[in-house]
Amino acid sequence: MNLTLEIWRQPNAKAEGKFETYVVKDVSTESSFLEMLDILNNQLIHEGKEPVAFDHDCREGICGACSLRINGHAHGPESEVTTCQLHMRNFKDGDKIVIEPWRSRAFPVIKDLVVDRTAYETILQAGGFVSVNTGGVPDANAIPIAKDDAEESMDAAACIGCGACAATCKNGSAMLFVAARVSSLAKLPQGQVEGARRAKAMVAKMDELGFGNCTNTGACQAECPKGITINHIARLNREYLKAKFRS
Amino acid sequence: MSGSIFTSSIGKKMFMSISGCILVLFLTFHMCMNLALVFSDAAYNAICGFLGANWYAVAATAVLALVIVLHIALAIVLTLQNRKARGSIRYRANAHENGVEWSSKNMLVLGFVVLLGLIFHLVHFWYKMMFTELMGAHEVAIGAAMVAPTDGAAIVRYYFAQWPYLLLYLVWFAGIWFHLTHGVWSMMHSLGLNSKVWFKRMKCISTIVATIIIGGFALCAIVLFLQGNGILPNPLF
Ligand code: HEM
Ligand code: FES
Numbered sequence: 132m133n134l135t136l137e138i139w140r141q142p143n144a145k146a147e148g149k150f151e152t153y154v155v156k157d158v159s160t161e162s163s164f165l166e167m168l169d170i171l172n173n174q175l176i177h178e179g180k181e182p183v184a185f186d187h188d189c190r191e192g193i194c195g196a197c198s199l200r201i202n203g204h205a206h207g208p209e210s211e212v213t214t215c216q217l218h219m220r221n222f223k224d225g226d227k228i229v230i231e232p233w234r235s236r237a238f239p240v241i242k243d244l245v246v247d248r249t250a251y252e253t254i255l256q257a258g259g260f261v262s263v264n265t266g267g268v269p270d271a272n273a274i275p276i277a278k279d280d281a282e283e284s285m286d287a288a289a290c291i292g293c294g295a296c297a298a299t300c301k302n303g304s305a306m307l308f309v310a311a312r313v314s315s316l317a318k319l320p321q322g323q324v325e326g327a328r329r330a331k332a333m334v335a336k337m338d339e340l341g342f343g344n345c346t347n348t349g350a351c352q353a354e355c356p357k358g359i360t361i362n363h364i365a366r367l368n369r370e371y372l373k374a375k376f377r378s
Numbered sequence: 379m380s381g382s383i384f385t386s387s388i389g390k391k392m393f394m395s396i397s398g399c400i401l402v403l404f405l406t407f408h409m410c411m412n413l414a415l416v417f418s419d420a421a422y423n424a425i426c427g428f429l430g431a432n433w434y435a436v437a438a439t440a441v442l443a444l445v446i447v448l449h450i451a452l453a454i455v456l457t458l459q460n461r462k463a464r465g466s467i468r469y470r471a472n473a474h475e476n477g478v479e480w481s482s483k484n485m486l487v488l489g490f491v492v493l494l495g496l497i498f499h500l501v502h503f504w505y506k507m508m509f510t511e512l513m514g515a516h517e518v519a520i521g522a523a524m525v526a527p528t529d530g531a532a533i534v535r536y537y538f539a540q541w542p543y544l545l546l547y548l549v550w551f552a553g554i555w556f557h558l559t560h561g562v563w564s565m566m567h568s569l570g571l572n573s574k575v576w577f578k579r580m581k582c583i584s585t586i587v588a589t590i591i592i593g594g595f596a597l598c599a600i601v602l603f604l605q606g607n608g609i610l611p612n613p614l615f
Contacts, residue, residue, distance in 0.1 A: 137470070203471035204473050229470055231471065234465050234469055235464065235465055236463050237463070283574070302463060303463030303465065304387075334388055342463055343463030344459060346456070347563075348482040349478050350478050350483075353477055362572065362573055362574045365573060368388055370570070371386075371570075
């Protein structure tokens with residue numbers, strides 16, 4: 132199939148960007164969205180032009196490196212699918228596709244479609260971990276955990292930190308991401324020990340980095356490629372307020 | 379390390395939620411009080427009597443005013459911060475995200491509709507009923523007639539007999555209804571009082587609460603209009 136692509140081009144972080152229009156021909160419906168972009172880049176290199184920069188790594192939906200706002204949707208039109216797992220069979224011959232980088236004050240564009248998501252890492256470093264002493268790995272089944280708790284924890288742990296939530300949110304809020312991390316650990320005994328400190332530190336870091344305030348629109352959960360729900364945001368609110376009132 | 383609850387995002391949302399909750403409780407009370415007017419002018423005027431020039435009525439009004447100011451001030455602060463966080467470049471392509479309520483994205487706009495209606499409402503009811511009484515006047519001009527500020531029923535009936543007032547009020551009610559369909563469940567969510575099991579229930583409760591409150595107000599306004607124009611008898615029963 133033949134496609135018209137409108138892609139955001141920006142040579143570097145400082146430069147002003149603009150949309151460029153490209154035509155790619157004979158794209159197989161079997162190819163993935165990123166393969167389609169590879170084909171475009173091949174074409175551009177042959178024409179002596181600068182290829183389009185975009186983020187990707189595992190290409191199997193687990194690392195969270197890929198991004199892209201495609202026709203108004205984070206990770207494209209299919210629900211619970213990352214851009215790398217999106218296939219061209221979701222588009223029609225002759226389609227026009229608008230491809231934009233994540234837009235959020237805390238995610239500045241580095242080049243073309245690549246944005247700097249260090250802010251998410253910084254929030255994680257503030258408390259999104261469990262402290263352990265070095266030594267032998269403890270037996271996973273040594274601490275009994277109720278199945279419902281384990282499952283809810285795993286649902287939240289599915290977050291790949293891609294940034295789609297903050298990029299979609301009209302408030303540029305990172306709450307879904309922070310909620311997923313706080314919630315997945317709050318549901319497990321290993322995580323509860325540092326629960327109060329974690330909630331306070333991660334929220335403080337999130338605010339400091341310039342993310343917005345959640346107003347419970349739920350746009351994030353609609354666009355999340357891992358189906359994280361805003362119920363985890365309710366738990367984060369609870370964990371945070373409890374921690375604040377106790378200290 | 380972790381800053382003050384007053385400046386944190388979740389802290390501000392907590393105050394937004396508590397102030398919203400107080401306003402919802404007030405609206406519920408106000409709606410019940412209005413329903414009294416549907417049944418009896420005397421009952422309504424008796425309630426107005428309790429809420430006239432008394433220290434507790436004045437204290438409650440002051441608290442309410444404070445809560446509204448806090449709610450609006452926080453709404454503006456939050457919205458400005460959020461716009462800044464969104465960044466200066468808008469997306470070129472936009473699509474509807476599944477399951478996102480229109481009201482949830484337009485709370486500030488709806489809030490200003492509520493505020494405009496509120497100013498209008500205060501000017502022609504609160505000013506004539508409570509404020510005039512507080513100032514010690516014994517009569518207030520309603521159209522061509524002079525009425526005692528304690529005769530709330532007469533004042534309210536005079537306005538609601540006219541269709542432009544009815545229409546304006548119904549538009550205002552619609553604005554509050556939209557604000558509340560999102561607001562009620564959102565206020566629970568902001569306090570952390572929601573979960574996987576309660577999520578859908580909470581949204582449903584929110585719509586029911588908004589509909590009961592606004593339905594009560596609208597019913598009262600419509601009945602008064604119909605009575606004022608001789609279509610329904612006064613008293614009803
Ligand atoms: C009768 C008056 C009002 C009632 C009963 C009311 C009620 C509520 C409730 C229950 C919430 C949910 C709080 C939360 O999400 O935690 C809310 C949110 C909000 N209200 Fe009001 N409100 C009223 C008037 C106003 C006015 C006059 C404005 C602004 C001019 C306003 C602006 C907002 C905004 C922007 C939000 C969303 C804030 C956020 O989610 O961060 N409201 N309101
Ligand atoms: S490239 Fe790893 S999730 Fe898409």
